[in-house]
Amino acid sequence: MPENKKPSNKKHPERPVESERIKRAVEIATEAHKAQLRKTGEPYIIHPLAVKKILEEWQMDEDTIIAGILHDTVEDTSLTLEDIKREFGESVAFLVDGVTKLGQVRKNMNDLDTYLPETRDNFLRLMIATGNDIRVLIIKLADRLHNARTLSALPPDKQKKIALETLEIFAPLADRLNMGRLRVELADIAFSYVDPKRYDYLKKLIEENNKQAAKALKQIEQEVSDLLTKEKMEFEISGRIKSVYSLHKKLAKHNQNLGEIYDLTALRIIVPDITSCYLALGLIHSLYTPMNGRIKDYIAKPKQNGYQSLHTTVITKNKKIVEFQIRTREMHEYAERGLAASFYYNEQKLTESYKQGKIQHLPTNLLWITELQDAAAKLKEGKKVDLKKLRLNLFADKIFVYTPKGDIIDLPKGSLPLDFAFRLHSEIGGHVVGVKINGKMSNLNRKLEQGDIIEILTSKNQTPKTSWFDKVFTSHAKQKLRQMLPKE
Ligand code: MN
Secondary structure (H helix, E strand, O other): OOHHHOOOOOOOOOOOOOOHHHHHHHHHHHHHOOOOEOOOOOEOOHHHHHHHHHHHHOOOOHHHHHHHHOOOHHHHOOOOHHHHHHHHOHHHHHHHHHHHHHHHHHHOHHHHHHHOOOOOOHHHHHHHHHHOOOHHHHHHHHHHHHHHHOHHHOOHHHHHHHHHHHHHHHHHHHHHOOOHHHHHHHHHHHHHHHOHHHHHHHHHHHHHHHHHHHHHHHHHHHHHHHHHHHOOOOOEEEEEEOOHHHHHHHHHHOOOOHHHOOOOEEEEEEEOOHHHHHHHHHHHHHHOEEOOOOOEEOOOOOOOOOOOOEEEEEEOOOOOEEEEEEEEHHHHHHHHHOHHHHHHHHHOOOOHHHHOOOOOOOOHHHHHHHHHHHHHHHHHOOOOOOOOOOOOOOOOOEEEEEOOOOOEEEEEOOOOHHHHHHHHOHHHHHOEEEEEEOOEEEOOOOOOOOOOEEEEEEOOOOOOOHHHHHHOOOHHHHHHHHHHOOOO
């Protein structure tokens, strides 16, 4: 979010007392769900009320909060969309409908075939299905957050399924929307169900590290505070605790070598403006030795999701390694709350397009949302959309590639042609003799890139080879290959 667009250093004013409309929505939802119980044995209304509270914490607009209160009524009670439209208007009904559809889509992905035959990519479909109002996704995220928080009430197999889906779809989605606080909570809860042993181990490791580092960290905090105060800077400084899941992912990236993880201990400094960020960075570097290649300027070059901060890792006189994250209050707010924060600031303007769920003044890194909204609107009107041109940055670690017929296949970054072939079908994977990428003959070691058109050449006489293990990246392809090789 551009710095100058936001009110500076102001805490959000309290939301005015609950409106009549919100009270009415609570009444209606309570009545509609009154015979239902949650798996926990509590009255069902606990859930929509929890979603309401989350959306209020995110400071979403009134229509979104009302839709959050009513989000399960159309699917699970006798209340109809018409009832909602009559009582609360078009916009709330539209949001409730979106959340309901999203739920149905997830239950039966095939339904989308009729909706969007242009692509077989279900994730893309999901996004476009809700894309014309991103608030649908925000309600869905609030819904998922409460369900994750109360996951312990479900039977173990359901817990695992929901936890996996949370880890694979909803936490990355929160990340794409730069809702950092939400991403951490969703990922850590889900991970504790997906791999409880690993979760406990890493959690202890982090706690242990924090305990050991506490004294040194206090001293560093003091030294930095003294210097910044001496330079008459205005600042807040605090420790930041690494989340379990992000440590897990980082360790995987660094071959489980804890010695290579430098941000286990980090201090965060919040200053009033951008100039002060660079000033603070300079002062810290005058105090400690910065590590080579560890200074990251996400202010000049924000991350894809709009995240901004200065990062630096330094070595202190006592050979302690500490990461510093320096940012303004606005950047901090945005890093924690992401898109929801954009909504808050845009609510102040209440433009016509905002009321339709369109967001003004998105940071350039979130412009894909606008593209998604435009695409969805066109599809709704029955117009053609060139999906290939639709830039999808929703998953930073995924690439979207195409078959010659134009079907979209999503693969993890780093995938190779054989991964693509095995994804299409193990029959195809097992008979690969070559690959054409973007119309040109290529080799099987070439990493696939975003937007590549891939044509797999096969021959009936070809058989899978052990040497292909060097030419596959995904565990899916490895597993298929293993199954196809003769047992030794
Ligand atoms: Mn729900």
